[in-house]
Amino acid sequence: MRFSRLFxxxxxxxxxTLTACExxxxxKPIIPIREYERMIxxxxxxxxxGTNNCLSxxxxxxxxxxxxxxxxxxxxxxxxxxxxxxxxxxxxGPGSLAVQGLTPERVAADRxxxxxxxxxxxxxxxxxxxxxxxxxxxxxxxxxxNATFTLHDWNLGDHAVSDVACSDCHQVHAGPxxxxxxxxxxxxxxxxxxxxxxxxxxxxxxxxPEKRVVCTxxxxxxxxxxxxxxxxxxxxxxxxxxxAEKGGPFIFEHGETTEDCRTCHRxxxxxxxxxxxxxxxxLCLQCHQGHGTSSTSTTKDRFYTRCSDCHSEIxxxxxxxxxxxxxxxx
Amino acid sequence: MRRILTVLITVTLLCPVAxxxxxxxxxxxxxxxxxxxxxxxxxxxxxxxxIAPGGSEQADEYEYLHDAATFGANAQLLAFPHRFHLDVxxxxxxxxxxxxxxxxxxxxxxxxxxxxxxxxxxNITLEDLDPAALDIRDSGQDYGLQIxxxxxxxxxxxxxxxxxxxxxxxxxxxxxDRQLRFLGGSxxxxxxxxxxxARRIDWQxxxxxxxxxxxxxxxxxxxxHWEKRFDVKGNRAFFDSYTFKPPAGPASPARPPxxxxxxxTPEFKGSANxxxxxxxxxGKLVGTATLSKKENKNEASGAEADYFVxxxxxxxxxxxxxxxFLNYRRIARDLDNPDAVIIRxxxxxxxxxxNSSVRDSISADIDTYSGTVRYRPFTRLTLKAAxxxxxxxxxxxxxxxxxxxxxxxxxxxxxxxxxxxxxxxxKIEYTHKEVDDPATNVxxxxxxxxxxxxxxxxxxSIQTLLGYTFSRxxxxxxxFADTEAAxxxxxxxxxxxASGTFLFSEHLALTTSYxxxxxxxxxxIAYTEPAFPFSPQSDAGVPYESEAHNxxxxxHYSPSDWLxxxxxxxxxxxxxxxxxxxxxxxxxxSIASLSGVKIKETLYSLxxxxxxxxxxxxxxxxxxxxxxxxxxxxxxxVADGISRILWTRLSREW
Numbered sequence: 001m002r003f004s005r006l007f008x009x010x011x012x013x014x015x016x017t018l019t020a021c022e023x024x025x026x027x028k029p030i031i032p033i034r035e036y037e038r039m040i041x042x043x044x045x046x047x048x049x050g051t052n053n054c055l056s057x058x059x060x061x062x063x064x065x066x067x068x069x070x071x072x073x074x075x076x077x078x079x080x081x082x083x084x085x086x087x088x089x090x091x092x093g094p095g096s097l098a099v100q101g102l103t104p105e106r107v108a109a110d111r112x113x114x115x116x117x118x119x120x121x122x123x124x125x126x127x128x129x130x131x132x133x134x135x136x137x138x139x140x141x142x143x144x145x146n147a148t149f150t151l152h153d154w155n156l157g158d159h160a161v162s163d164v165a166c167s168d169c170h171q172v173h174a175g176p177x178x179x180x181x182x183x184x185x186x187x188x189x190x191x192x193x194x195x196x197x198x199x200x201x202x203x204x205x206x207x208x209p210e211k212r213v214v215c216t217x218x219x220x221x222x223x224x225x226x227x228x229x230x231x232x233x234x235x236x237x238x239x240x241x242x243x244a245e246k247g248g249p250f251i252f253e254h255g256e257t258t259e260d261c262r263t264c265h266r267x268x269x270x271x272x273x274x275x276x277x278x279x280x281x282x283l284c285l286q287c288h289q290g291h292g293t294s295s296t297s298t299t300k301d302r303f304y305t306r307c308s309d310c311h312s313e314i315x316x317x318x319x320x321x322x323x324x325x326x327x328x329x330x
Numbered sequence: 331m332r333r334i335l336t337v338l339i340t341v342t343l344l345c346p347v348a349x350x351x352x353x354x355x356x357x358x359x360x361x362x363x364x365x366x367x368x369x370x371x372x373x374x375x376x377x378x379x380x381i382a383p384g385g386s387e388q389a390d391e392y393e394y395l396h397d398a399a400t401f402g403a404n405a406q407l408l409a410f411p412h413r414f415h416l417d418v419x420x421x422x423x424x425x426x427x428x429x430x431x432x433x434x435x436x437x438x439x440x441x442x443x444x445x446x447x448x449x450x451x452x453n454i455t456l457e458d459l460d461p462a463a464l465d466i467r468d469s470g471q472d473y474g475l476q477i478x479x480x481x482x483x484x485x486x487x488x489x490x491x492x493x494x495x496x497x498x499x500x501x502x503x504x505x506x507d508r509q510l511r512f513l514g515g516s517x518x519x520x521x522x523x524x525x526x527x528a529r530r531i532d533w534q535x536x537x538x539x540x541x542x543x544x545x546x547x548x549x550x551x552x553x554x555h556w557e558k559r560f561d562v563k564g565n566r567a568f569f570d571s572y573t574f575k576p577p578a579g580p581a582s583p584a585r586p587p588x589x590x591x592x593x594x595t596p597e598f599k600g601s602a603n604x605x606x607x608x609x610x611x612x613g614k615l616v617g618t619a620t621l622s623k624k625e626n627k628n629e630a631s632g633a634e635a636d637y638f639v640x641x642x643x644x645x646x647x648x649x650x651x652x653x654x655f656l657n658y659r660r661i662a663r664d665l666d667n668p669d670a671v672i673i674r675x676x677x678x679x680x681x682x683x684x685n686s687s688v689r690d691s692i693s694a695d696i697d698t699y700s701g702t703v704r705y706r707p708f709t710r711l712t713l714k715a716a717x718x719x720x721x722x723x724x725x726x727x728x729x730x731x732x733x734x735x736x737x738x739x740x741x742x743x744x745x746x747x748x749x750x751x752x753x754x755x756x757k758i759e760y761t762h763k764e765v766d767d768p769a770t771n772v773x774x775x776x777x778x779x780x781x782x783x784x785x786x787x788x789x790x791s792i793q794t795l796l797g798y799t800f801s802r803x804x805x806x807x808x809x810f811a812d813t814e815a816a817x818x819x820x821x822x823x824x825x826x827x828a829s830g831t832f833l834f835s836e837h838l839a840l841t842t843s844y845x846x847x848x849x850x851x852x853x854x855i856a857y858t859e860p861a862f863p864f865s866p867q868s869d870a871g872v873p874y875e876s877e878a879h880n881x882x883x884x885x886h887y888s889p890s891d892w893l894x895x896x897x898x899x900x901x902x903x904x905x906x907x908x909x910x911x912x913x914x915x916x917x918x919x920s921i922a923s924l925s926g927v928k929i930k931e932t933l934y935s936l937x938x939x940x941x942x943x944x945x946x947x948x949x950x951x952x953x954x955x956x957x958x959x960x961x962x963x964x965x966x967x968v969a970d971g972i973s974r975i976l977w978t979r980l981s982r983e984w
Contacts, residue, residue, distance in 0.1 A: 029613025
């Protein structure tokens, strides 16, 4: 019986997958966004002339062409995939009208006269003024066909909802490597999130200005189904990727507070040591009664300096306190 | 789940074979003729970094405080079909960054990143009016942690259609000594001996996973399996001789003297299976779904935590002016901790203490529904309205007095983004949030938050930014274990940002910035008197405030292509304080005097870059940091420090 069920599952999956193979290269959208499609298709009276024709006369963009050839989207892309090679006209649209009348002789004459020979750029797609969604569509058309799973949550992500386009972060003309390099991540994020940059000026902070921790260690720039575009489902899970010793599970848990580290910590920066949201003992006194004290008591410095000097396993522990309870002192 | 995963991977692996057979019957495709010649580009830099620290290491929190030769290299190589990019930056033996990308056609991609840094950690001096209650075992010891982060991702692409097999791994390592402060003596009030000692740390966290993804007709699917390990070397647990702890009520029996463990660091093990499915990204209608099942286990105590995460989203763009985004997320947390724990004396196992009725950890189901509508009436105006509803339903809360069975959160956010004129951009956002039965006193019942920012570039050479964020939170009658506050808790956040960039000429640019951050709380706090431990006293309306100002100026001057200068100053003042009112808390010393912080930190930087012939370049960076602990209290966690760093480099570019 068990074998039959397994065999049935196997057969069903096999048939589904084989059927799916027939449509592999034709991943089609559910109702195309026609208005954007019209924007990114370019002039209908223009023809595609190919990168060689675009560049043969003036050579002003030879470096860009070389960069694209060297990138994974250029000549690296195997023709067998059926995916289009990326060249000038993939994004800028058909270029026949832009280079109409341009000849090597005219370019040479202009150069001799100290002039730059300009293409008729107005006949190309006005990329700069496209809506962010249309701009991103140029990239997404290929990246959905190639099953780019880092974009799984792109459409619902904070960036897409806030009209951020792919080209706002990925400089497609900067070189062959279009991914944002580790050294550049935080600078790029801070250009739109200066309020977060300000928190990294505070005395206690993660080493983000030092470029040893970057924004994308915790947040997914391509969107995520979780709060604040976190890479993990919960704040705790995100923090304990590095601070695993605090992750638990423990026999004695600190109620539910450790499920959201932000109850006590400010992840970007804080005036207080250890990224604490509020300085101890006030941090703990927000929820807990302070230990016994009076106007004649000399134990204030013991009980009201840093609570974690004694409650040193405040994130959870397997060892009970002297009373047998879970007070995180052992 | 594992069985399904195995079957699916096997079947999907057969796809390229099946498809290849089908493709062989078709007319064979011509291989693209490729002729790429691209010279190798790169640079190499050698240098020397001299550091002169003084006082506390807090001026250099993330610096390894030793002079060192430095090395940097960058290389981009295209020897078709191989593509290779390497970036290496070594500041010293403990502070490195390396990034490697390798591609073979579009069939294989490898990304690897290595990072390491040194974190200086302070040895905090414990002080007490009664020195007998202190046990300092680490006087004068320097602490710091060597931290290493490694990430690697390998992706194979099937040659005939878009199917990927991938593997990813990451490793996080912490090593060296840091301070451990704990409660020694009897571990109870009768002999509360605050103790500090060194803790040897050698912790390693590893995540590694494999996955597969491809089109499955109208949808795309990704299936992955992850493993997580937290391994502990160094001190797993400490043992100390504890003195007798007297009985203190039925819930607090006596503990015999003995050598018991404390401050243990257990090892953890976890795994996750994740399925992601989405439709084509480019349609008017896009659907996504993520299902994940995660299991975590404490290898020492057997405590377990299982999580189920389900998320689904739908984007609908009926017309390009109007978009609707809908999300649903469910996180089901199931915690299972042992009912009893017995701790034995290290040498005489018959001496024990423990707990035979450990409180159940809190399991919960969290359902979150959210929707956003985006409307763009004109090209230069975007309006958004977002609503979010979240319900937390908890189990096993009977033994947890302060934690409610359920919490409901509702939030409405309205925002606008306008570009009324060229170079002018304004953003405004308002959020109102209501919470029923907040989980803690820290969570508010009501929140109102407003955010405004204006970016103005009146001319290409001037760019300015002004931003203000204000938030006000109210919590009805905070509750404590034995009392309830009579007054509400009020919280206020303020943040002001201003910056300007001025290009005086193509050679000279000035950037100025100012940031102000304030966090203000006013709430009742509770404490007990020794004679009446279960009759708490209240101190109403205690204000707490944390505040920081940052001023920054940066000047960039490049008189020619071969010479550049950069200089800047950043000054931050920050302080935090609270003011109790009760005489019990003010004499013989105010408890506020034990924890206030006031810091002034100034960073001066100067750098120059001079291009010699044949791609040779000389660079000099100098940084001076003054970390000033204004209050100069000996037992807090801040202290004065100065840092001077001089870094000279000679580099060559190809």
